[in-house]
Amino acid sequence: MPRWIFGAIAILAALSLIPFVLIARARGTKSASPRIHIIQDMDDQPKFRAQQPNSLFADGRATRPPVPGTVAYGKLAEDDHYYRGKVGTDWATTLPVQVTEPMMKRGQERFGIYCAPCHGLAGAGDGVVAMRADRLQEGTWVPPASFHTDVNRARSVGYLFNVITNGVRKMPAYGSQIPEADRWAIVSYVRALQRSQNTPVNEVPPEIQASLR
Numbered sequence: 001m002p003r004w005i006f007g008a009i010a011i012l013a014a015l016s017l018i019p020f021v022l023i024a025r026a027r028g029t030k031s032a033s034p035r036i037h038i039i040q041d042m043d044d045q046p047k048f049r050a051q052q053p054n055s056l057f058a059d060g061r062a063t064r065p066p067v068p069g070t071v072a073y074g075k076l077a078e079d080d081h082y083y084r085g086k087v088g089t090d091w092a093t094t095l096p097v098q099v100t101e102p103m104m105k106r107g108q109e110r111f112g113i114y115c116a117p118c119h120g121l122a123g124a125g126d127g128v129v130a131m132r133a134d135r136l137q138e139g140t141w142v143p144p145a146s147f148h149t150d151v152n153r154a155r156s157v158g159y160l161f162n163v164i165t166n167g168v169r170k171m172p173a174y175g176s177q178i179p180e181a182d183r184w185a186i187v188s189y190v191r192a193l194q195r196s197q198n199t200p201v202n203e204v205p206p207e208i209q210a211s212l213r
């Protein structure tokens with residue numbers, strides 16, 4: 001075998017390392033031009049991304065706002081009674097859902113989480129937050145209402161539902177935290193609380209009546 005063959009093999013071996021050196025360099029340096037991309041497969045196309053400007057529209061935004069009146073899938077809240085506590089223009093006087101024991105239990109639990117801190121476990125307006133605020137005596141505190149006043153006993157269920165949804169005067173709104181079904185459960189539970197504090201003796205079961213008198 002001629003000796004130059006060994007020389008040629010050595011040179012080729014050295015040259016074959018060059019691609020690896022180039023790859024290593026490409027990976028380690030920055031470039032403003034896009035990388036070599038042989039098969040395009042529609043990977044790169046002219047398009048606008050979210051938040052980019054677009055002079056085609058008067059407001060200059062590429063992201064278009066939803067068409068007015070757009071309703072998200074599954075969010076068509078058409079039933080005024082269920083979603084807003086209204087029947088026609090009046091507050092609903094009936095519940096739009098069937099009262100069941102699990103629902104009352106749920107209402108009790110949700111009431112304990114969302115209402116009792118201010119209104120108290122029995123709804124007398126003596127929750128721990130209210131007690132603490134009383135103690136601080138800062139003078140700016142509006143006490144939470146008691147549910148056991150004639151005014152609040154006379155409130156319709158639709159009105160109570162709306163108080164939870166949108167708040168009232170100094171009370172904050174809880175509509176974004178409490179789903180409709182839970183709001184109705186809480187309303188039913190508030191009704192139960194009101195009844196628990198104000199029931200004529202003749203409506204108490206007879207066997208218990210005796211022990212009351």
Ligand code: HEC
Pocket residue numbers: 111114115116117118119129142143144145152160163164168169170171172174186190
């Ligand atoms: C952060 C304390 C706070 C929480 C929590 C709270 N409330 Fe109130 N609520 C108030 C205050 C304060 C008022 C009285 C507002 C006023 O008179 O300005 C009030 C008033 C009310 C009233 C009387 C409305 C009226 O027209 O006079 C009802 C009914 C009521 N709340 C129900 C609820 C229910 C149900 C929950 C639970 C989902 C709840 N509240 C949670 C503070 C709270």
